[in-house]
Amino acid sequence: MEAILQARxxxxxxxxxxxxxxxxxTIAPGETYGLLGPNGAGKTxxxxxxxxxxxxxxxxxxxxxxxxxxxxxxxxxxxxxVPQDIAIYPDLTARENLRFFGRxxxxxxxxxxxxxxxxxxxxxLTDRADDRASDFSGGMKRxxxxxxxxxxxxxxxxxxxxxxxxxxxxxxxILESVExxxxxxxxxxxxxHYMEEAERLCDRVGIIDQGEVKAExxxxxxxxxxxxxxxxxxxxxxxxxxxxxxxRSLGGVSDVVSADGTIEILATNASEVxxxxxxxxxxxxxxxxxxxxxxxxxxxxxxxxxGKALRD
Amino acid sequence: MGPxxxxxxxxxxxxxxxxxxxxxxxxxxxxxxFIFNLVFGGAFxxxxxxxxxxxxxxxxxxAGEGLLxxxxxxxxxxxxxxxxxxxxxxxxxxxxxxxxxxxxxxxAGFSDAVAVNADTAVEVIGNxxxxxxxxxxxxxxxxxxxxxxxxxLAVTTALSTGAVPPGDVAATIGDAASAAPLLxxxxxxxxxxxxxxxxxxxxxxxxxxxxxxAGLGVxxxxxxxxxxxxxxxxxxxxxxxxIVLGKSLTSVVIGLVSMIVLVIASGIIMGAEWGxxxxxxxxxxxxxxxxxxxxxxxxGFAKTPEQAGNLQSIVAVTFGMLGGTFVPVAEGEGLxxxxxxxxxxxxxxxxxxxxxxxxxxxxxxxxxxxxxxxxVTGGLGLALVRKVVHA
Numbered sequence: 001m002e003a004i005l006q007a008r009x010x011x012x013x014x015x016x017x018x019x020x021x022x023x024x025x026t027i028a029p030g031e032t033y034g035l036l037g038p039n040g041a042g043k044t045x046x047x048x049x050x051x052x053x054x055x056x057x058x059x060x061x062x063x064x065x066x067x068x069x070x071x072x073x074x075x076x077x078x079x080x081x082v083p084q085d086i087a088i089y090p091d092l093t094a095r096e097n098l099r100f101f102g103r104x105x106x107x108x109x110x111x112x113x114x115x116x117x118x119x120x121x122x123x124x125l126t127d128r129a130d131d132r133a134s135d136f137s138g139g140m141k142r143x144x145x146x147x148x149x150x151x152x153x154x155x156x157x158x159x160x161x162x163x164x165x166x167x168x169x170x171x172x173x174i175l176e177s178v179e180x181x182x183x184x185x186x187x188x189x190x191x192x193h194y195m196e197e198a199e200r201l202c203d204r205v206g207i208i209d210q211g212e213v214k215a216e217x218x219x220x221x222x223x224x225x226x227x228x229x230x231x232x233x234x235x236x237x238x239x240x241x242x243x244x245x246x247x248r249s250l251g252g253v254s255d256v257v258s259a260d261g262t263i264e265i266l267a268t269n270a271s272e273v274x275x276x277x278x279x280x281x282x283x284x285x286x287x288x289x290x291x292x293x294x295x296x297x298x299x300x301x302x303x304x305x306x307g308k309a310l311r312d
Numbered sequence: 313m314g315p316x317x318x319x320x321x322x323x324x325x326x327x328x329x330x331x332x333x334x335x336x337x338x339x340x341x342x343x344x345x346f347i348f349n350l351v352f353g354g355a356f357x358x359x360x361x362x363x364x365x366x367x368x369x370x371x372x373x374x375a376g377e378g379l380l381x382x383x384x385x386x387x388x389x390x391x392x393x394x395x396x397x398x399x400x401x402x403x404x405x406x407x408x409x410x411x412x413x414x415x416x417x418x419x420a421g422f423s424d425a426v427a428v429n430a431d432t433a434v435e436v437i438g439n440x441x442x443x444x445x446x447x448x449x450x451x452x453x454x455x456x457x458x459x460x461x462x463x464x465l466a467v468t469t470a471l472s473t474g475a476v477p478p479g480d481v482a483a484t485i486g487d488a489a490s491a492a493p494l495l496x497x498x499x500x501x502x503x504x505x506x507x508x509x510x511x512x513x514x515x516x517x518x519x520x521x522x523x524x525x526a527g528l529g530v531x532x533x534x535x536x537x538x539x540x541x542x543x544x545x546x547x548x549x550x551x552x553x554x555i556v557l558g559k560s561l562t563s564v565v566i567g568l569v570s571m572i573v574l575v576i577a578s579g580i581i582m583g584a585e586w587g588x589x590x591x592x593x594x595x596x597x598x599x600x601x602x603x604x605x606x607x608x609x610x611x612g613f614a615k616t617p618e619q620a621g622n623l624q625s626i627v628a629v630t631f632g633m634l635g636g637t638f639v640p641v642a643e644g645e646g647l648x649x650x651x652x653x654x655x656x657x658x659x660x661x662x663x664x665x666x667x668x669x670x671x672x673x674x675x676x677x678x679x680x681x682x683x684x685x686x687x688v689t690g691g692l693g694l695a696l697v698r699k700v701v702h703a
Binding site: 052074079092105 | 318322541544
């Protein structure tokens, strides 16, 4: 299937600052791609070039088969861009905001009314549809900000750090909305510096720092890329000495240590070896009290790749 | 054009909700014009250019009679309200009390003195609180004196060539004066092309406040850039010039509506007389386009809405002063009177004066110049403003 977005070799310089240095991105239809990096990594600059807002110094962007430039019209119609800062008209109502931007994207007539109702439902603002946005809480404004981006049913929704400064409840509502859209087949490019959001939402993640995508893939691929292993801790009663050799021989297990009633297993994929491990322990005559699994997260990957923490 | 109209409609809706546009565009100019009319309207009549002018003619010769006759004609035509005094002291008293704004005094022996080229002068005594009346009385006196000098020159020339015997000098002067009036209504034609007081102040203040309204387009674009909504507009599948066009359209529509409402309201409330509606509509449209052009150019130099607002305010006040919003500079002389033609205000007032006089065709040059100003400043302004929507 043809990619909905292909960005190759994106470059952007602001004076002496090389903000983006050859970023490559490819997103398939229906895929949720996370661009994970700290503030100032080049995420917003990259998506500004992808969205046709910013002239690029190098590279190319192809959206749904069409070249994107700042003057392109067709590729822009295929994208819904949700900026990091809330970009709504506070003196217009939620419905008026949606309808105004809908018109700019060519939505007309009854479709405008129908789509307004649908989007208000998705973003949970049906009850406040005719209230001015200036009366909304920060979270509600964020949701309206997203609603505007998806009003015209874009093939690719670009969300630039949509949960910054949002309370936990609204944040969860936003993440659920993104999951819902993704389930409906909309491709999503999601930038964030929250590792948990990238892990929860994204099919693939690109680690970006200092204007470069350092690595990309699924969470597991990234973890494996940097050599991080899952750690399984099994607390037992009785002796499991007879099980150690069997566990060690399981595929994907790199090390097994047993001491003081605890067996610790290092494996590339904990979920694959957990069941045979527990079976071996019980077969050896020991009773399992508890199991703890520590999977290396993207924070660890980021630290490994860049030498610094995501929130640095 | 569709996206530009969509943007303009949205901006108009926002401006309607932000009631300041009503204050700046309608209430302030109308209220100030009403106050100005109350304060300064006393120098003029309600409907016509009429001045409370007194005259003391102590001269018994042809020149004194000539001036008196001319002033009586002006009184009859309603151009001024003439009061004749028999003594200078009485006249000075009335000026002091404000009964008349100014008095023209022709001293005894003026005609004889002129005939032999002796020193003499026509004197104007004015009330400090009636500067306009005093200025106009002085202009009448100057014109009269110039007329007398012309007559004297003609007679002197005739005598020197031997065409008139010395014994017929007095009769010759009288004949010359009656053959060519020293001063007539025709001499103040330019004044009669002026608007009446109420119309003058409404017109002046409406175009003054129009500058503030016309600046809203550029200012709102800079505001949208700061608020982030401009980037959202730029991300939409519309041409970037549609954004600029939409903003300009908003300024033009608000400016036109404001001016039209002011013209109608001032006619009903203050008795303003604008002249033929079609001519006024064309003049108003030309002025709105010119002012939007100027404000777009000025705003184009700004990086923030505050900068734009400040620059636009400076230009509005400067042009207002030069263009005659607060004082009728057209009646003055010298640089100030000429500088008004640098401003849309000056051309607007001049064009309206032409239309009000019933000569709409005479207003065409003013309209043409306003439209040329709109094209030049608007074109340059749009080129500057487009940088806002080009990242």
